[in-house]
Amino acid sequence: MSSTTHPGITATPLRSAPAPRVGRRRDPYFDNAKYLAILLVAVGHVLPVVVEGSRTTRTLYMLVYAFHMPAFVLISGHLSRSYTGRPDQLRRLLTGVVVPYLVFEVAYTLLIRWGAQPERPYSLLHPSYLMWFLIALFVWRVTAPFWSVIRRPVPVSIAIGALAAITPGLDGVIGMQRVLQFLPFFVIGLRMRPEHFLFLRRRPVRIAAALVFAGALPFTYWATASIHMTWFYRTVSAQEMGVAWWPGLIRVGALFVCTLILTAAFLALVPARKRWFTVLGSGTICGYLLHGFLIRGGQYSGFFDQYPFLATPGGRVFLAVTTLAVMTLLCTPVVHRIMKPVTEPELAWAFRKDAKEGEAPGRR
Template identity: 45%
Template sequence: MPSLTSLTPGPASPGAASPAAPRAGRDPYFDNAKYLAIVLVAMGHAWEPLPGSGRLVETLYTFVYTFHMPVFIMIAGYFSRSFDLRPERVWKLVTSLVVPYAVFEIAYTLFERLTGTPDFPLSPLTPYWLLWFLPALFLWRLTTPIWQTVRWPLALSLVVAAMGAVTSNIGGDLQLQRVLQFLPFYVLGLQLRPAHFDLVRSRAVRIASVPVCLIALAAAYWAVPRSTTSWFFRRYGAEELGSPAWTGAPVTLLLFGCAVVLSACFLAWVPSRRLWMTALGAGTLYGYLLHGFVIKGAIRLDLFEADIVSTPLGRVAVSLAAAAVVTLLCSPPVRRVFRYVVEPRLDWAKKRNPDPAAS
């Protein structure tokens, strides 16, 4: 969810690990897409602790989790197309992903210890809940030159993802299962061009997306009592989810196809012009990293146990509250306050190269 600020359509974004931009300046379309996607992320996280959420909420949860992270990852890949291993690019990668990961891993550990789990371990190799995305994006970007070199990068990445889903002994370090299983979306983003986004924004795709989404919702409603949403987390191998190991490969392909189709449907309806949400889209990293404190804090305060939350109106209120909170956390005032930990400028720690040509 990437660094979310590094999913930027312009080179002027601070903290962007790759300044590649297919068009001059910031494109409001991508900022709008990031904002709408982070709202879905926050709403999904707010639905998780709902007691007895019911089949309708589970349906929406399944539908949203099919594509909301794939959208982010594809956009991350799209704006990483020119990433290489030059020192200045690697340094930006460290300051925009590694440093925020370390800071927030410590912050969330302290939060857990202060709110009821005093022995909560600090384990840098085991990302806390939503922090898995930062090391994942770091590793994906480091492999960019490979995917830009091989002949069939998307097919190869799907093989890697399928192997990850078939294998259950990878271990939990840096949540490598997710790194492997979400990899094809990043590689797909590397292959995308401006014309592909123009295509999904066409009138024909926009019209077709309506029945496609309705069918997807109906399929999700049917699947809720018959399957587990854990497949969508890409955190486990097939055997860990109670299925034969070989099913990991076809499920990987099925989920990839569904995610790409629904991502296209989502992107088809993203506004292309500059709106009130456009500026918020530049701060999605802040909303992503900070909204976890709000969700976990509400759980600690037993707010999800209130009687009204179990009603349809209460569930709507929770959804709207999650959208409002993450919107606030993406706003410029919040970004100004937390900029030094989310997008640190660490020029003092960078080795100065006396020979500019060496870069």
């Protein structure tokens, strides 16, 4: 979601590979994946505005929510493989994740106080709206070296996520419920090698991926009547949704498998070559942080309620297309440059001069 993938992420290649050289080209595949994923994020956030009364819209909403954030997290993990806690990496983690979190957490709190909750307190430990992802990214990134030294990191992370899903009360501080439940996807991304992504891009796999989505649509349409969306948000435990821990664990496991399949299918269908939108992959941080103001602002001001047309089938299509267009604009290099003092500030005055030691000479 940044000039690499997310704020604070340096997209150097495998841990065993040498440091990148100056001028090394970006992999268009990951820029394409980031851009397409951020479009799904925006659509997933705007659909609730018009989801009532339309089972088809709810189906699309549920399907998008089933894999869009897991895909984002997995890509973040893969592009975090070089993180070892070097001074330059810590510096970028602070400027690319912590600073945007501090700034936009205050901004979103002000928005919420204006539009919905005048008494909402300022609390950096209770992320507002979209901000949970930045604080989760910080936690995952800091723990990246740990997952490279233990045995069976993926099963361990899955076990942690499963235990979190049946542990009530975890979402009280820094959204820990989501941090832990999405953790397996980050670790899977960390452990994936380039050949795994090459396998996903093989023609037979891409055909299978298209068939997966073709089958997922009718299945999701059928499932909308019996599955609550809270399962996809991963904000509360199974018990807090009225399900005992052992059937809750089964549901969480089934959801994890389905999500992983859909995520793999999405990654298989991402174009590998450079496209017109490839350049937008470096500006996804701006699209992510800014689009929430438009959606929440529209809700709080009553904008969506003023136009009943938006609740019609044609209106829903119009709203989705408009959202895609606006998100595309928010990811453009112009917006990226304007927002860089906030999303990727240098802050040289805040760091020791030797904090750059060990920094790779190229920046993705």
